[in-house]
Amino acid sequence: MAKKKLRVVIFALIPVLVLVLLAFRAFEHSAAYYYTISEAKELQAEAQKLRIKGQVVKDSVHYDPSIPLLEFALADQAAQIDVIYGGVLPDNFHHAQEVIVEGKFTSGGEFMVSKLMLQCPSKYEGEE
Amino acid sequence: MRDLGLISLYLSCAAALWAVYAGARGEAKARRVNLVSILTAGLSTLTLVFCFLTDDFRLAYVARNSARSLPVLYKISALWAGQSGSLLLWLLILSFYSFAVQRSRPLREGGLDLRVNAILGAVRAVFALLLLFVSSPFELLADPPYSGAGLNPMLQSLGMVVHPPLLFAGFSGFAVPFALAAAQLWPGDSSGRWLELARPWALTAWLFLTAGIVTGGQWAYSELGWGGYWAWDPVENASLLPWFTGTALVHTLLLGRGQPGGQWWGYLLSALTFVLTIFGTFLTRSGVLDSVHAFSGGVLGSIFLGVLGALAAFAAWLAWVRRTSLQGAGPGEERPAALASGIKLGNFLLLLLAGAVFAGTMFPVLSRVLVGREIVLDEGFFNQVTVPLFLPLLLLMGSAPLLTPHTAGFLGILRRAWFPALCGALTGLAVHFTLGGGSAPALALAVAAFGLVTHLGTLLRRKGPLKPGSILVHVGVLLMLIGIAGSSSYTDSLYVSVEPGDEVAFAGYILTYPGLRARYGADRYTVGTTLSISKNGREVGQLTAEKTLWENRSQPSTEVGIFSRLKEDLYLNLAGWQGQTVQLHLQRFALVSWIWFGSFVVYLGALGALLDKQVKVWQRRTF
Structure with missing residues (x-):
């Protein structure tokens, strides 16, 4: 009985190990760190994938639907960067105060967004 | 009107607490008290609906989520557009389940329903207390506006009318199987009869949860404009986690009492699923993770964390003091050994999936603790980790009809599998060489073809280990697989x-x-x-x-x-x-429409299985 149990455990461990290996491999491509804008600016030179949370600066938003290209400035308490996004302007963009952007800095120093995340419309009101 | 709602909520809370006390002591009057709690919860919800319909913008919640010009249907669905209304809806649905438990004849035998409702009553009391003291929908505005802010246009769609109630019905429904297990183990009953009694409840909750998840995806697809239906967002994952364990639970309950370890697995999975539904609520309310669904931070999150801890501790404690009762397998029906092994292997894969998705979802929190920095994993991570688990799982599901007593042994299964396997392989090769797109869609469509052929075969031969309902659910899942593979690859x-x-x-x-x-x-x-x-x-x-x-x-x-x-x-x-x-x-x-069509086949199959008397009391079946 004990021998049988051991065999089951060993057989169960194989897929778990495979899974852990898979997870590690996937991790290398998919992990994104959250940075503050000032931290991100310091890392500007090393073209790595960054994820930044910030506020859209009012009146900085410019959208050209013919390309499409969305440009805006992203700021937190300490710093500000220019952001460009080559996608369709999401409906709730003007509504969102806080956005999360994922992407890389271009050689020109602008932050090129590959993924733009906004608050969901079903956003639940915060507690006081 | 508003006072009526608030007073009935107080009454409901008090009655729920009383019913917990009386029910735990096995007093029959607990049923009457419980009924009062249920009716007052209903009255409270109706009052709020009435306030929405009559444009009573003195209520802050109504003013925030409705407007005079809103169509009537959306005035009703605006009830669950915000936080406190969602909690109220949850309380209401849990009350429905509690009522059904009280009316169920098999559960009334021996007063089992009293103890089940004592547990459900405790959960309801927590929700009622939250509604009364933390997030009240009946809060008044000092200066009521002429019209409210209105419902977000994105929520003005049929998808958002049905998605939240379905999801909540799934979440709260999984409280019942655990409550049943705990209610029977409490007095040290080791018969494992709850495994049979919990079947219709677990299946109902599973059906609602599945429908809730699918309608959420459908809404995102037709409303959000980016063309996707699933993004591995933390909130989406939160609904998927109990789905994984709930699926394992439904299968374990079908395994029957005769299986060694069956009761232990059933208890573990029902507790895990219940805890995960609370965890899902915690995740959406705590602000612990960033999500496009934008959580609110605050006190509600910590309360849910407390409830989560208390629940997990209770489940673990009960399992420990009743560990000998849990080992009792009891006399049960025979099931084909191959089918039982298949279900166990499937459970293992489902738990791995749940573990992987859980780890990926919580990774930002984990990394914040470990390295002081939030690291977020994107869709790529989840796809790369889950697809290699989903495909074997669905292959296993596809081979379920082959797992009869006659095909004992690995070779026996292989002998019966050659034709479906050939169909699958040809499909995979055809896809690979005509459409391309890498190995994932070819493998997925091969798995789907294999499963469809085996299930079609068992339907045509009218024999096999599966019931018509189960066959339909499996076929529906495979159709969804085709849709998912197609729409994500091509x-x-x-x-x-x-x-x-x-x-x-x-x-x-x-x-x-x-x-x-x-x-x-x-x-x-x-x-x-x-x-x-x-x-x-x-x-x-x-x-x-x-x-x-x-x-x-x-x-x-x-x-x-x-x-x-x-x-x-x-x-x-x-x-x-x-x-x-x-x-x-x-x-x-x-192939997107295959997902929606497949989901209807799943619903139909699950409904069929629910109507099948043998879900309630499984009879021995000859093959």
């Missing part, structure tokens, strides 16, 4: 700027843009266009996309155009315009 996208009269060639179709039209409403301005679609010189359909600008909202709303065929969907988003020149974002997703 896509096209085109962004163009066109003038009136221009023709656009896209994915084998010719689309003609006739010009833009505008429409004024009371509080809105809608711009839209209707493209005509033709294929091989023949008109086959139309695509209408609109954008609406609202007078009192900065946020426009988009109606995407979807031209749905069995083979593919054309998806049109009106991205912008200057004069009559418009920018169109055209996308093509292969």
